[in-house]
Amino acid sequence: MADGELRDGEERTPARVLTVQVVSYAVLFGLAVVLGFAFGMDSVAALGAAILLVAVILVVFHVCWPxxxxxxxxxxxxxxGVLSVTCAVTPLASDSFFPAAGPLALDGKHLMYRLVRWAVCFAVLLIVLTIVAFGRQMAREERSHLIRALSHCVxxxxxxxxxxxxxxxxxxxxxxxxxxxxxxxxxxxxxxxxFAVIAVLFAICSVPWWREADPDPxxxxxxxxxxxxxxxFSGLMVFAACFVMQLLGA
Known part of the structure; x- marks a missing residue:
């Protein structure tokens, strides 16, 4: 298959890939700002909308698996992904990895506590993900393209x-x-x-990603x-931005 072409001969132009990113960022930030100012920055509506959009992104990504x-x-x-979202918005799963009444929570630094708690869960989930993905590949009867399959899964x-x-x-x-x-x-x-600079760099990288991708037809x-x-992946930047601002005293 030649670079720049799909199996059906359609051009692999970057416009659609970049449009997905622009629209996603616009909807995520736009809805958060509108709901925040309309119902209050700490409103359930803003959090609910964020969770809903994350769920939509997660489902669409796995349907359109690249x-x-x-x-x-x-x-x-x-x-x-579902476990990660659960750890980010509820204490149910993350209490297993991080104390429910840690010093940050007791000092009233609730956002910092939630950020650190999710960071711990994130690390644990990545470790478990790697182990499970490796075990999944070892369980295959046909282990052709093992490294590629493992890297794609991870x-x-x-x-x-x-x-x-x-x-x-x-x-x-x-x-x-x-x-x-x-x-x-x-x-x-x-x-x-x-944040914006890294998002632009991600966008630039996504162009060769798409041109060199070998998705399931x-x-x-x-x-x-x-x-x-x-x-x-920019979800990590949202986390990092909150974390840095908390360190600065916000």
């Missing part, structure tokens, strides 16, 4: 775990709204500028999955 991997590999990533799973970071977007909007009053507007602008619209990869 890698050559089987259904079990996709299910591994999907389950890991990459998809890591993206699925990372997307849960977008659940902290309402908190980031809250921090941004309060930054001028707390004398941290410059710091917030700098943090968001770094039986799966629909793999370009959507490629386009969502940078958005999903």
């Amino acid at each position: 890698f050559r991997a089987g259904l079990p590999d996709r299910l591994i990533g999907l389950v890991a 990459t998809g799973g890591a993206a699925s775990v990372s997307v849960a970071g977008w659940c902290f977007l309402p908190d980031l909007v809250t921090i941004g709204a309060a930054a001028p009053d707390e004398g941290l507007l410059g710091a917030f602008i700098a943090v968001m500028a770094v 039986a799966l629909p619209a793999p370009w959507v999955g490629i386009g969502l990869l940078p958005v999903m």
Whole structure:
């Protein structure tokens, strides 16, 4: 198969992949800001919308899976993503890894506590994901393209775990709204500028990703999955932005 062409002869233009990213960022940030100002920065509506959008991204990514991997590999990533979201928005799973009444929680630093708690869960999930993905490949009767299959499974799973970071977007909007009053507007602008630069770099990288991808021809619209990869990994930047602003005193 020649570079730049799909199996059906369709051109692998980057426009659709980049459009997926632009639309995703616009919807995520736009809805968070609108709901935050309409119902309050700490409103259930803003958090609920963030969780809903994360769930939609997670499902669409696994439907439009951009890698050559089987259904079990996709299910591994999907389950890991659901667990990551659960750890980000509830204490149910994460209490197993992090104390429910740690020093941060007792000191009233609830957002920092939630961030650190999810970071611990994120690390645990990545370790478990790697072990399960390796075990899945070892269990295959036909182990052809073992390294490729393992890397695809782990990459998809890591993206699925990372997307849960977008659940902290309402908190980031809250921090941004309060930054001028707390004398941290410059710091917030700098943090968001770094966010934007990394998002642009992700977008640039997604172009060769799509041109060199070898998706399963039986799966629909793999370009959507490629386009969502940078958005999903950007969940880590939302987490990092909140974490840095908390360290600065927001």
